[in-house]
Structure formats: structure tokens, C-alpha cells
Ligand code: PSU
């Protein structure tokens with residue numbers, strides 16, 4: 261094993277025994293939600309993965325190493341560290357490792373770590389994508405490039421319409437990333453089940469998804485698969501209300517001239533404020549749902565004959 265990578269014993273044992281493991285990211289804990297709900301959610305997600313019979317592996321960077329599988333002390337440091345915790349994407353990993361910084365991993369960096377550890381399934385809330393106005397700002401998340409190159413299946417609830425969803429789907433198509441709808445033909449828009457845009461293929465159960473992963477990687481088609489799992493009906497928010505809130509959040513970020521990697525966390529915090537916490541409630545519900553589905557797909561994938 262890589263000496264930059266530390267696997268929690270439980271994770272290492274599960275992987276050695278070919279038992280299902282689900283990777284979880286830490287940027288959503290440190291920069292996507294406020295304390296203390298972020299810490300409760302981090303614990304909750306691990307519990308949801310366990311309830312489905314898989315082992316959770318939350319990923320972060322600490323003391324010059326990538327840690328795959330965190331104890332409660334580590335989760336607490338990430339949840340309470342606020343802005344002192346780095347937000348790490350692919351470009352930031354080397355510096356964080358070299359300096360020993362405490363860092364939360366984005367979808368891109370979590371995919372890299374999961375792949376190094378040999379974990380095929382990763383659950384998150386929403387991926388980064390092409391931002392609205394990218395034609396002038398060039399703001400396209402490194403998550404999309406990572407999906408194109410790193411062989412991990414990412415389970416998400418689609419992407420928020422703080423992003424330009426049609427452009428995000430175009431980039432995924434260009435880069436050869438299958439976008440699978442879990443029980444749906446439509447790409448979900450995070451807080452709402454519908455976006456009006458289609459996924460590339462529909463899968464109705466975990467076995468079907470596992471079969472796609474196996475076929476892709478058997479062929480040597482390296483790169484990720486995006487499994488889009490709509491928010492549960494009971495937790496869905498009104499699309500028009502959210503569109504207004506997102507408009508206000510974007511205007512707020514614009515007026516403060518927020519740029520680069522600060523854009524997404526700023527928008528998420530503004531949405532939490534503007535919706536009086538309702539966006540946070542929905543966010544927690546959909547990630548938990550994604551953690552469950554990822555665990556089921558991980559079980560189906562590890563049960564496939566080699
Ligand atoms: N979208 C969300 N919640 C999040 C993120 C995105 O709804 O917490 C986080 C994820 O970690 C994602 C990152 O990988 O933001 C994308 O950041 P950027 O847009 O700077 O690439």
C-alpha cells in the first residue's frame with residue numbers, strides 16, 4: 261500500500277475480504293454544511309452505509325497522509341474546523357500532503373483516494389459542474405475531469421441549479437462518462453426530482469448498475485460512472501421556490517465578487533440562510549438516500565463473479 265494512504269483497519273479488512281465499502285467525502289462536512297448538523301450528518305451517513313451491510317470510508321487529508329476511514333475525533337476536527345480546513349481538489353492534494361495541512365476532500369479528490377484504496381463506490385450529495393456564466397468565468401469544476409479519468413462510481417442526487425445543468429451534461433457526454441438514472445430517465449436537480457433533462461441510461465436496481473460498472477472497466481474504459489439518484493419524494497423542495505433562492509444566492513456571491521473554489525461553499529451557505537435551513541434538511545435527506553443506494557450497489561458489485 262501507498263505510504264501516503266492510511267486505511268482504517270476495518271476498511272482494509274473489508275477490502276481484503278472483497279466485502280462492500282462505500283467512500284464518503286469530507287468537503288460536504290467542512291464546507292457544505294454548518295456545525296453541528298454537519299457532524300451529525302457525517303455520523304448518520306456512516307450509519308446508513310452500515311445499515312445496508314457495507315463499511316463506510318470517509319476520506320480526508322491529515323498530517324501529511326490521505327486517510328480512508330475516519331474515527332469520531334477526526335470527523336469532529338473536520339466538522340468544527342471551519343475555514344481553517346482546506347478544501348482539496350486534485351490540484352491541492354500535493355501541497356496539503358507536503359505541508360501536513362488538515363484538508364477536506366472534494367468529489368474529485370475523494371475519487372482519487374477511493375481509487376488508490378481500491379474502493380469502487382462513492383456516495384455524495386451533488387457534484388461540481390459547469391457554473392452558470394462559465395463562458396466568461398471558465399469556472400468548470402475539476403470533478404468533471406476526475407469523472408472522465410478515475411474509475412469510481414459516484415452516487416449523487418444530480419447537480420444543483422447553481423450550476424448550468426445542460427452544459428454540465430454536455431461535458432460529461434463529451435468526456436465519455438455514463439450518467440445513469442436510478443429508477444428515472446430524467447437527470448435530477450438535487451432539491452427536486454426533475455430537471456427536464458435526460459440521463460444517458462436508466463437503471464432500475466443495484467444489479468443493473470453493477471453490471472454497467474463491470475462492463476465498462478472490463479473493457480478497459482477507465483473513468484467514472486455517475487449514478488443519479490433523485491431525492492426522495494417526501495423530502496423534495498418546491499422547484500420554483502428553490503430557483504428564486506438560488507437566484508438570490510448567485511446575486512449575493514456576485515456582489516461580493518466570490519471567485520474560484522470559494523464559489524460553491526459560498527452559494528451553499530447562502531442557500532441555507534435564504535431558505536431558513538430547509539435546503540440543509542433536504543441536503544441531508546438526499547445524501548443519506550445516496551449512501552444507502554451506494555451501499556447496495558457496492559454489495560451487488562462485490563458479489564459479481566470475477
Ligand atoms: N455540491 C453540493 N454540495 C457540496 C459540493 C458540491 O451540493 O458540498 C462540494 C463537493 O465536495 C464538490 C465540490 O466536489 O463542492 C465542488 O467544488 P468546486 O465547484 O469548487 O469544484
Ligand code: MN
Nearest residue numbers: 399400401520
Ligand atoms: Mn470552480
